[in-house]
Amino acid sequence: MTQPRVCIATGDYYRLGETFVNRHIAEIFGGSVGVITGRYHGENPLNKPVFERRQRAGGTAALLQGLLWHIPLNTLKHGTSRLPYGQAKSDLIAFLREHQVEVILAEFGTQALALAPLANELNIPIFTYFRGTDASKQIQRPRIVKAYNKMMPRLAGVFSVSQFLLDNLARHGVTVNQNAHVVPSGVDIRRFVPGEKRPGSFLAVGRFVEKKAPKITLRAFAKAAQNHPDARLDFIGSGPLLEDCQKLAADMGVADQVTFHGQQPHEYVRQHLLTTEVFLQHSITAADGNTEGLPTAIQEALACGCITISTNHAGIPEAVEHGVNGYLVDEWDEEGFGQQITAVLDQADRSAMATAARRTAEEKFDNDKGLSRVERIILETIGRQG
Template sequence: MRACIATSEYHLGGETFINRHIAELFGGQTVVVCGRFNGANPYEKPVFARRGRRLHPSDAVVAPYWLLRNRLVHATSRLPFGSAKRDLAAFLRAHDVRVILAEFGTQALAVAPLGQELDLPVFTYFRGTDASKALGDRRIVEAYRRMMPRLAGVFAVSQFLLDNLARHGVTHPAARVIPSGVDVRRFKPGEKRPLSCLAVGRFVEKKAPDTTLRAFAEATRDLPEARLDFVGDGPLLARCRAAADELGVADRVAFLGAQPHERVRDLLAGAQFFLQHSVTDRQGNTEGLPTAIQEAMAAGCVVVSTRHAGIPEAVVEGETGYLVEEHDAAGFADAIRAALTQADPGAMGETARARAEARFDNARLLAELEAALLAAMRR
């Protein structure tokens, strides 16, 4: 069966969950519809890019009508019309597409009505921003509400996101949680370096890297052998580098910048502890269920994080890691210290690994997704 993966941009190396669907869903029988195509096509898939196309002269004439009509009927102007709509429909027919999976709810807004017209079942996958920050826009909430009856099913990486949508009146009878998952055959424990900590993620407000840094410095005042590696870049990186100097921990904290996925895997294999102080940012943006935490658990790391979004659905407090409230810097420092000074961190790491194998094996989750798609299509 041929599936269409609709996404915002292709190809982005960091979107491992989307790339896995493009490469492997239904044995790799997929095509890609994207907002932007940056030219990289490592999976050699047929690609249809919606943006950057020249507006046909006849479309320019009718554009005001279609923009207004789509806002009135669908509560959004994201939908293709005119020649763009005809070309997209022809692309889907030419490649014998039987089902559309829109990665992120905002992408589903653009393809759900067309899928309905072509009698193609459309599903969407909520992953974080699309079911948190996006809900701050009343127009998107209304567009989601009108879109739901047009969808064959809805997936989310955490129950938190489905609950967040429901609080805004956005529900679907065939909604279910399927985490992004991790390749537990590739992400696995290695030889752990004592008192080694790792943090992976963009240096942005939602990840609160400055809180992680300061909490680590406070927690390890009398643990000079403790080390922390940061992987990632972003607007808060320079501030964190300066703070490491101010706190006197520059010799124990390394800022490695953005790293290839293979390098992250190797770092996780050797790290004993994984630190991530996720918070809801000022724009309402949240995590879904961070892939990095699932990878850390698969690698046998003890996780120290926050009671944020879907993280408590993955980390069992006291069994696979430690959780504190968002923005609780003192509590986070205490949790880091408790993790580093516990009697047997290896045992907790083994429990984390077992939970990842049981709940986050992406091969099993991909099969679960395929079964759910087929079952909904049969209904």
């Protein structure tokens, strides 16, 4: 049985932090045959043919034709103006034919919006993968809900990193394609393994943005650390709230217990996870409706045997079981978050929870098993399963 020639569609290429997308590009069915991207930044470490999906020049007449005809028609018919037309459409068709693409996997539902009609026109099965913003923030807009409903019947199948996202689509009025499957992004459990833990070590990883609530994490840790001077918290990441958090640490008198590392490569994060006892992530629903899917960082932390303290948010309860491999509090519950930090610090033997964390990753988040499942579903759907 020959492997299908799969092309990956994504919003940005190449993005170092999108490990799940990059893994699909590099490894699905032995490696994708190309990348369709909204924005191409010039880096191509995976050495794949790249098509940047943007409107090609066609002169003033073509531009006017697009504004007066193609964009309004696409919006009316498909619920979105993002579909390629004119020269851009011709060039994309040529790219797909040149690389003999047989399947398209659109990372993020918003990417599938732009490609599903063309894929149907060319008789190329198209799948999409919902990962977070695309099934939370984006569906706060009625026009996206309308567009998703028009798109769903055009898809060969749907993947989601969590059941929460599929349920959230339904809650907002989207009728999800019946061939829908929950497959977490996963983690390489052979590289992310428990190391020798530093007692009293805490780690938070992610952008300093509203959805990650870094100030809540910092304040909760600072209060818990008052009676535990040996406790240490490392933050890895950057973003608009970083300077505020650095000042807050100084104001609360814990600057000597908190280290801000800034944005760092994935390997740097892995090295810290190996030796960290407790992983912190106080995810919240942002004011614009943006949520997590099921954070990869939490899956990596569990694989490294880190006790995880997080929130009842999005797909996180699908990974963290309260009192077994970590602790969960409600969103915005700063006092409760701090109490759980204190509970861990007061716990004499943390080995059972650490063991449970690793076991969870082995059973649920082995990305080799996840990739194989995605491949199997695609094969079964397109009738290639022998």
